[in-house]
Amino acid sequence: xxxxxxxxxxxxxxxxxxxxxxxxxxxxxxxxxxxxxxxxxxxxxxxxxxxxxxxxxxxxxxxxxxxxxxxxxxxxxxxxx
Numbered sequence: 234x235x236x237x238x239x240x241x242x243x244x245x246x247x248x249x250x251x252x253x254x255x256x257x258x259x260x261x262x263x264x265x266x267x268x269x270x271x272x273x274x275x276x277x278x279x280x281x282x283x284x285x286x287x288x289x290x291x292x293x294x295x296x297x298x299x300x301x302x303x304x305x306x307x308x309x310x311x312x313x314x
Contacts, residue, residue, distance in 0.1 A: 235284035
């Protein structure tokens with residue numbers, strides 16, 4: 234859900250929590266809380282944006298490093314806060 238998605242975004246270490254376009258590094262965001270936050274819940278739903286959505290832009294880091302970062306962030310996200 235939305236809480237787990239937020240914990241994932243806040244738990245990445247290699248990836249950055251930025252809404253940049255065209256960056257060389259891996260980026261993760263929650264569109265509902267960033268790029269689409271000015272929209273109402275109904276507008277977000279119509280646009281296909283949900284509160285548990287995570288947007289990933291994969292950068293040029295080594296794939297094993299990205300995978301390791303995401304694995305540890307998923308583990309952290311699945312833990313109860």
